[in-house]
Amino acid sequence: MKNFARLLPLVLLTMGSAGPALAQKLIHSERSMYRDVLVYEERGERCMCFTRECRIGRQSCIYLARPREFALSYTHMVMGGLLFATSAPPKTLLIVGLGGGTLPTALREVLPDAVIDTVEIDPAVTGVARRFFGFKEDPKMKVYEMDGRVYVKRAIREGKKYDAILLDAFDHEYIPEHLLTKEFLTEVKSLLAPGGVLVGNTFSSSRLYDHESTTYAAVFGTFYNLKAANRVIVAKPAGLPTMEQLRARAMEYELALRGFGVDVNTVLGMFNTRQDWNPNARVLTDQYSPANLLNH
């Protein structure tokens, strides 16, 4: 009886979630040098997570029945930033942080001739992206397995330039602090080709939000700030495009993006430059970067 009483909440909980059909199923699990890389399936979605039962956020998700379609909302904003804010279709792109590879996979489809370089620190993540998320490399789409900051410094020395750069290396549990400093963003800025665009996918709702904002503002000035569950920053050193320019570019991709479930008008409606942070928050630098402590 005592045992049953202890189990009762569990029984009720299981009943509440409408039976085992909706239960999370662990498809794959491996321990990498950095973390557990887990693949779960639930309600027709397959997700890559770094924590048990995806307790602290999901890295990448696909719908099993419609694998092209974006399952996470932030990807819509990111595609909008990369494609609408550039003044011509980007020919060279850099993505820092692979996850399941849904973004490079989609970008390859929209931009068949572009060079898409991706940097991923964890080889296990790359392996799981290939095996479970349909990520495929090609001669113009490569993954570099190294730290993002190290890659950026090397790329600068080699004289590389990118039309669009996406920073997508943060998760809810841990932020690589050296990828959220004024010095790093300055390096990234110098890696942009003339007219190039930087898109940063972050999520912060905590105290870090203010610091992150002033740090981006210190390097890029005004930027577009798109917010849903995540936050996507779109910066362009050559000057931000006007809403009309964004709309014109968006229309060119309307059809292509529909296939991914992206409604360009919804994404366009999210672009704004309203400053909703404390402008006096201390800028993060290589000398002062307690991003994880601020994110509580």
Added chain:
Amino acid sequence: MSDRPLLAGLQVAVCYLVAFWSGFFVMGVELLGGRILAPNFGSSIYVWGALITVFMLALSLGYLAGGRWSQKNPSLQRLGLLLGVAALTALPVLVLAGRPLEDLAIAVPDPRFGSLAAASMLFFVPTFLSGMVSPYCVRLLVDDEKTSGRRAGQLYFVSTFGSAGGTILTSFYLVLWFEVNTIILGMIAISGALAVLAVLARSRR
């Protein structure tokens, strides 16, 4: 060997304090080391592996050297000198962290050996000298063989407790309040003050 203790009263306390602080200093610097290396070497597992290896190696050799050096005219004054010099050799960390580390990262592109070389260049000497402190303190504090184990145990306690303090204070609080270089300079200043204290502390005999 005389049975008269080398230290008395306040001097004993200063000796423990120096051992505590030395432990604090080493771990504070080690944690900041991760931040100092990150811009050029990243924060991959290799970088932390290299950093911890260098600290452990420097400490182990420092223990040997400290024990040896304690055999000749051991004194609290010399211990203070040791602490002060160890702190001063951490000063180059402030200067070398910029351009020289970048050059090193270019010269040694492999993330393992690059960060190993960088960590050695910046942290080997101060950590080696800090490692000398504990065995030297043991020599100063032990007056007879019956209490030698207890004294050594207390010393390990104080110094490792200091390391724990240096780790948690630096990673949870100091980096939130101050810049990396400010923290290092502050720790060097505290080492300097303690060094002066150790040199000046006289027994009442």
